[in-house]
Every structure is written in C-alpha cells, then in structure tokens.
Amino acid sequence: MALLEDLLLTLLFGVEASFTHPGILIPTVESTGDAELKNVVKQTQRSREAREILGFSERVWKAMTETLLAGNDQLTLNKHHLLPKVWDLVLLARNLLAAKERAQNLAAEQGFDAEIRRLLSICVEKASKPILPNLDKPTHDKELQMKGGYKKVMITALQFFNNLMTCNETRKLHIWLHLFGTPSSIHTTGPSPLIAKATSKSKARKSTKPQPSPGSGVGVGFVGGTVAHHNETAAKCNSLSAGFNAKYYKPGFLTDVPRLLQPDEIEPLLMILQSGIVAFDGSDEAMQSVRCKLMLAQGYGRSLLREVLVFLGAWEVDEEDFCFRVLGQIVEAILLNGLIPYAYECFRDDKDIVTPAQSVLLKLLVSVYRPQNGLPQHNQGEWPRGSPIPAMQSPSTMGFPVHTEPPKDAATIAIEVAATNVRPGSDEEAADIPPVIESAIPTFFVNTFRKQVVNPVIKIIQLQGAIRTGKESKESFELSLWDLDRIYEGLYQFLELFVLFSEDEEAKKTLSTHEKGLVADLVRLLGELDQAIPRYLATKPNKPSPPATAEAPKKEEPPKKQEAKHLVERPFDIGGSGEDDAEGEEESDGEADDDDNDRELVEPDEFTWPNIKRFIVILISTLAWQNREVQDLVREKAGLPVVLNQCKIDDDNPYIREHAILCLRALLQGNKENQAIVEELNAREVVPSEVLDKHGYEPFIDDKGRVKLKRADEGKASEEI
Numbered sequence: 082m083a084l085l086e087d088l089l090l091t092l093l094f095g096v097e098a099s100f101t102h103p104g105i106l107i108p109t110v111e112s113t114g115d116a117e118l119k120n121v122v123k124q125t126q127r128s129r130e131a132r133e134i135l136g137f138s139e140r141v142w143k144a145m146t147e148t149l150l151a152g153n154d155q156l157t158l159n160k161h162h163l164l165p166k167v168w169d170l171v172l173l174a175r176n177l178l179a180a181k182e183r184a185q186n187l188a189a190e191q192g193f194d195a196e197i198r199r200l201l202s203i204c205v206e207k208a209s210k211p212i213l214p215n216l217d218k219p220t221h222d223k224e225l226q227m228k229g230g231y232k233k234v235m236i237t238a239l240q241f242f243n244n245l246m247t248c249n250e251t252r253k254l255h256i257w258l259h260l261f262g263t264p265s266s267i268h269t270t271g272p273s274p275l276i277a278k279a280t281s282k283s284k285a286r287k288s289t290k291p292q293p294s295p296g297s298g299v300g301v302g303f304v305g306g307t308v309a310h311h312n313e314t315a316a317k318c319n320s321l322s323a324g325f326n327a328k329y330y331k332p333g334f335l336t337d338v339p340r341l342l343q344p345d346e347i348e349p350l351l352m353i354l355q356s357g358i359v360a361f362d363g364s365d366e367a368m369q370s371v372r373c374k375l376m377l378a379q380g381y382g383r384s385l386l387r388e389v390l391v392f393l394g395a396w397e398v399d400e401e402d403f404c405f406r407v408l409g410q411i412v413e414a415i416l417l418n419g420l421i422p423y424a425y426e427c428f429r430d431d432k433d434i435v436t437p438a439q440s441v442l443l444k445l446l447v448s449v450y451r452p453q454n455g456l457p458q459h460n461q462g463e464w465p466r467g468s469p470i471p472a473m474q475s476p477s478t479m480g481f482p483v484h485t486e487p488p489k490d491a492a493t494i495a496i497e498v499a500a501t502n503v504r505p506g507s508d509e510e511a512a513d514i515p516p517v518i519e520s521a522i523p524t525f526f527v528n529t530f531r532k533q534v535v536n537p538v539i540k541i542i543q544l545q546g547a548i549r550t551g552k553e554s555k556e557s558f559e560l561s562l563w564d565l566d567r568i569y570e571g572l573y574q575f576l577e578l579f580v581l582f583s584e585d586e587e588a589k590k591t592l593s594t595h596e597k598g599l600v601a602d603l604v605r606l607l608g609e610l611d612q613a614i615p616r617y618l619a620t621k622p623n624k625p626s627p628p629a630t631a632e633a634p635k636k637e638e639p640p641k642k643q644e645a646k647h648l649v650e651r652p653f654d655i656g657g658s659g660e661d662d663a664e665g666e667e668e669s670d671g672e673a674d675d676d677d678n679d680r681e682l683v684e685p686d687e688f689t690w691p692n693i694k695r696f697i698v699i700l701i702s703t704l705a706w707q708n709r710e711v712q713d714l715v716r717e718k719a720g721l722p723v724v725l726n727q728c729k730i731d732d733d734n735p736y737i738r739e740h741a742i743l744c745l746r747a748l749l750q751g752n753k754e755n756q757a758i759v760e761e762l763n764a765r766e767v768v769p770s771e772v773l774d775k776h777g778y779e780p781f782i783d784d785k786g787r788v789k790l791k792r793a794d795e796g797k798a799s800e801e802i
Contacts, residue, residue, distance in 0.1 A: 082130055085121070086138050092118045093144040096166055100151035118169050125176035136177035136184030142191040145174060149196040156203050164230045171197065171237045178244035185249050194245060195328040197238050198259060202334055204235040208341050232341060239338070239349035246356055250365055251324075253357055257372050258325055260335060261382035333381030339392040344404050347392065351407040354389070358414045373418045383427045386411075390428070390438040390445075394570075400448060412445040417516060421446065422525045434537045435571020443526075443574035447581055450515050523582045523591040527599050530575050535602045538572055539609050541565075546613025548686045558686040565688045576696035583703040593704040593711050600704060600711055604720035607697045611723055614689055616731040695734035698727055702744035712752045721748065721758050 095114040098105055106114070124131045135141050152167040174193060177184050188194055208231040212224045246253040338350055358373035360366040376382035389408065398405045415424055421442075428438040435443075541560065547553035560568075579599075582588040592599055701724065705711040715721060727734075727741035749755050779793045 082134060085124075085131060085134055086141060088117070089121055089135060089141060090144050092121065093141075093148045096170070097144075097148040097151050099166065100148070100155050100163065115166065115169075118173075122169055122173050122176065125173060129180075132177055132180045132184075135173075136180035137187070139187055139191065141177075142187045142193055145170060146191045146193045146196055149193065149200065153196060153199050153203060156200075156207075161207075161227050161230070164227075164234060167200065168230075168234045168237060171200070171234060171241055175237060175241040175244055178241065178247075181247075182249055185245050185247075185252050188245060189252060189255065189326060192326065192328055194242075194256075195326055197241055198331065198334060199329045201235060201238050201338075202329075202331060204231045204238065205334075205337050205341065207231040208235065209337060232346070235338065235341070236346055236349060239353065243349050243352045243356060246353070248363065250368055253372065254368070255325060256353070257357055257375060259330060259332065260385070261332060261376050261379040332379070333384065336381060336384045336388060339385075339388040342392075344396050344398050344402060347389075348403060348407075351389065351404055351411070354386075354411050355407050359410050360414065360417070369414070370418050373414055373420065377415070377420055377424060377427070383424075386424070387428055387438045390441040393445075394437050394441040405445075405448070409445050409448045412442065413449045413516065416446065416449060416522075419521075421522060425525075425529070433571075434534055434568050435575070437567060437570070440567075440570045440574050443571070443578050447574070447578050450518060450581055452515055518582065518585045518588045520587060520591055523588045526575070526578060526582075527592060530579075531598060531602055534572060534575060535606060538568065539606060541568070542606075542609045542613045542690070545686050545688070546609070549613065549615075555684065555686055560685055562685045562688065565685055569688070569690060569693075572690075572693060573696070576693065576700065579700055580696060580703070583700055589704065592700075593708055600701065600714050601718050603697050603700055604715055604718040604723065607694060607701075607720070607727075608723045610690060610694055610697075611726055614694075616729060617689060617733045618730060619732045689733050691733040693734075694727060694731065695737045695740060698724065698737060698740045698744050702740065702747045705744070705747040707747075707750070709752065712748050712755055715748055716752075716755050716758060721745075721755060722762065724748065725759070725762065 092114050095106060099111055125135065149170050152163060155163050156167065174188065178188065208228050212221065242256060246256050335350065339347060358369050358376065360369045393404060393408055415421055425439055425442060428436050430436045544553060544558060548555055548558060579592060583592055701715060705715060724741055724744050728738050731737050749759065777793050779791060
C-alpha cells in the first residue's frame, strides 16, 4: 500500500502519454500499463485503505484531472478507440469518492468534476448521433458498439456525480448550480424569498416524520424540531456558492440523458435528484427544500423532470421497480414543498388535454398518498418513505474490459455512511405514514379537472356516439388511437386520484362540496358514456388447457435485495456496479405476450374508455354515502337512471354491476325522494340468466312493470323480484 500512490501516478503518466502522443509507448508497455490500471481499479473496489490513500492525495487528483482532460480532447476528435481508457479513469474516480468528504472536495478543487461534466456532454452528443442508413452489417454493428460504449461511460459518470454529492452539502449545491442555475441564483443580501418560503414551509408542514436533533449528521442544526433562522440558511448558501467552479459551465447538461437510457440504466440520475431534494436523516432539510425550489424555478430543472416523468410512462415502469420508487420519493419532496400544483401547470401543453408528464405525475402522487398497509404490492417497512433506496446494479458493460473478481467489502461502504448519518432512536415506522392530504391539493385538481379535462373528453365521447348512430361520418373523427390513449391515461389517473381522495374524510369534503360541481360533472360524464359507448361482453372462446405434462421446474427467483434499514443518504454501491456482470447473458422470462382475450380496436372512434365508468360509479357511491346533499344532487342531475343502467355486466368495466348496486344503496339510504324515483321506474326487459335456466326458472315482467320468476315448465308465477 505504501507504493500504491506512486504506482498510480506512473500509470496515469503513461495513459496521458497515450492520449497526447499516440504511439510513443511500446505496445507491450502500453498494454501492461492498462492491465495494471485495471488492477488498481479492482483494488479500490475491495479495499477501504486503498480508497483513502489515493482519494486523500492531492497529487493523484491533479494527475487524474490532467489525464482526463487529455482523454476528453481525443474523444472530441472521434478517437473512439480510447474510450475504454477514459472509462477506467471514471471508474477509479467513482470508487475513490467512497472515501467521502475529503476525497469529494479534492476532486472538485482539482477540477476533476468539471472534466466529468465535459465528458458527459461528449457522451450525450456521441450516443445521440443517429446511425446512417444503408450501412453494411459490420459497419452498423461497429457503430452500435461505439454508441453503447459512450452510454456505459455516461452511466459511470452519473454514478460519479452521485458519489460526489453524497453527504456533502457543498458539493450538492455546486452540482445543483451547474445543473439548474447560476451562482447568482442564491446570492442574497438578506433572507431570500426562495429560502424564506422553504424554511417557513418546513415549520408549517403537517408531517409525522421525526425531525433531526440539533447537530445530528451534517448541515444546519435544528431547534425544537424546526430549521434555524432564515439568515443562517441564506449565509450558508452564500458561503457554499462562493467557490463555484465555472469551468465548462453548461446548465441543463443532463436534460437529454433520459432519452438515451433504459430503466436499468437511469438509476444513478434519479439518485442524484433524490439526494438533492429528498429530506432524510442526516440531510439539511432547509437546503434540500431550497434545491427543490431551485430545480423547479429554472427551465432546465423543469425540462429534466419532465423528461424523467415521460421516460417512466413511455417504458411503462412497474410500481415495484426501483425507478418508480425513487421518482415517487422525488414527487413526495415536491409535494411537501408545496410545488405539486406548480409542477403540474409547468408540464401543461395546449396540444394535450393531459400531457404524458402530467399523467405520470398524477400516478406517482397516488403512490405517495396511498397508505402502505394493506397493499400487497408495497411491503410495509421494506422501503421506508423518505429514505434513499439502496443502489441497484448497473447494466452490463457490453464488450468493455471487466473486473471479474467481486469486491470484498462492498456492503461496508454503505454501512459506514449509515453509521455516520443515522440519528439514534429514529422512528422508522413514522416514516411509512403517507403525508397528510392538505385541502389545497384536492381543490386544485378538482378545479383543473373541471376546467381542462371534463368538457373536451365529453365532446370526444359525444362525437363517438354521433358516428355510431350515423349522425356523423367516421372522417369527422380526427384523433388517432395514440391520441386517445394519451387522453385516456390522463382521465384514468385523475379519477384514480379522486378515488383515493374520497377515502380521506377531509379531502372527501372538498370533492363533495356542492359549489365545486364535481359530482354533477361525474354524473354528466357517466351519462354520455352510457349513451355513446356500448357495453362489451367477451365472446371469444376460452383458450384450451395445455396438455397434462410433468410439472416444469420452477424458475429460481433472484435473492431479494437488502432492505433499507435506516433513513440515510447512500452513495452508489461501487461493489454492485455491474462491471462484474458483463459476461452474464441477459435473462428472458420466456413468457409470451400477455393475451387477456381483449379484442383489437382498429377504428379510433370505437375506443371504449375501459374502467372509466367503474371509477365514476365508485366515486359517486363514496361521495353519496350518508351525504344528503350529494344524494339530492345526483337526483337533480338525472343521475339515478344512469346509475341503474350500470347494473349490467360490462367486461370493459369489471364488477361494475356490483359497484352500481352499492352506489344505489348509498343514493337511496335515508332519501325518500330518491326512493320514490326508483319505485316509479318500470322494467322494460329482463336479461336471461344461465343460473335461472339451470334451475328451471325464467324471469318475466307483469302488467305493473315488476320483475317476477316463474317455472319454465308450468308457466305459473312463483316469486316476485
């Protein structure tokens, strides 16, 4: 270990020479140097002592910066064959940052972080360059491999930035300034409005989460569970930004990254955002709030957040996925800072009723507000709300040199961070409680739904009905199935959010208030759907059962990842970075495409808005329960016959008949006027029932409009329904 620093400096000199003077080194000497550098990288993965010896050396960081500078110059000249050497440098730097604050500050002071920002810009440019058409296969494959190489370097560079800012308020703020603002964004002569709003919000927040004790972890001390005076935070911001490194300053340099990555590749980018704005033990809550506001105050920040949300929707990421959970924590931080309405409006586009980014924001908001207990897809306590999720493995290296020997103490790194930041006696159970639904949030979304969503959707449904009855031609329907799917997703997420709000007593009052008119709009929307959209009954025969064979061996499930034991900020796990997994082949689940027996819709005007009727009936049922005002309003808007008409099977709306029966009960209970309306309704026809036929009964309607049963073979009425 004593000679490790000198060895690395010698190797870096050789790498820099291969960049600045190609061919100056004998090939055997150059290959030996590359192999030794890879050994040093592996050593920093395994050994804490090696990380500290190299990470605490100013000479090492200076040499690494000069070497990366030379490598970046060559990459700008399209010397793609040098990319593996550059990648080894980034891997080494990422590992050294696990030594924490001293190494982090040295990397910034020597300008290595500035060269990484430059490298990221190069990678984005090269990876996003389209491949020319009509190339022969070898050339095409070479281009693909080159673009894949730049993506791998990009992912490791993002991991570097995550490790650079972990548990380091100075580095967090500097990175935030480079991402979303300028040094002048936070220089203030007094308490800045941005900071004042952040700290006042922290004081007024209705949250059950435990507050850090004075002097715990890093950052501003807490007094009586609240943040210190605004001037203290403002002074902290000014002192942190004084050393802002403007080299290669290019705000928004990460905005294009989500477009180039896949769900298992975007993890470090989400961890950067999470580390900067999510409040957890050991972090400076006031500064986290400032960074959240700074991100949304700048166009680059809003653009990056929009790209991440669209990314989540385009890839249809499951709620159990790492990306979904981390982004849910980011949305929760925005919510707790009072910026959800602002964020929603920022993503608005006049071309869309609800934009894809808005739809995903609503979906994430549902996951944030949804209680964790009683939901099988969210194991209570497994991912404590507000805690960074342990790093997952990055993708394979696709042809790059790999380190096949696993690190010996990878888990130790996360444990060390946890030990220095966990507040003793923290209550993890309190962190699982969802945030309180403040009245402003349901009010905002009810008003938005009524002003921006209901009327345009009803116009589309009415046009569908007119085409179905022959009053309009199919050519008059200008929307494509893709357009309808975007509109439907937004409508679906709005109604799902309202159903969740209706389960909270305070939020329910906002939804059911007569002046808001949401109930009237729901009745109107349900009526239009009932008239224009026919019910669907599955007519396809059941798929034949597979022949009886010996039971196939069960696929071995991968081991569960370690649970997050504490609410702490964690670096990207260098031990599980994925370099060791390059040789493993990508697994396939072997399952065929899911065939749920749904028919294929060819014409856009035949779109059936599945599940929307069911959501509306559930909402009306919940809002009308023991609420005379809502019961009367549904009757006044002629909603009783519409709800009655949902008491039929509709495979586009599972269990809607049962929901409609419960809704009728809520509408009729204790309301004689509503009961009288239903009693005056006469049955027009009865639907045959296989159950009745099996037992020898058939229904019929008597001369008073009542439904009765009779024996099919006797012709005699036996029972009244």
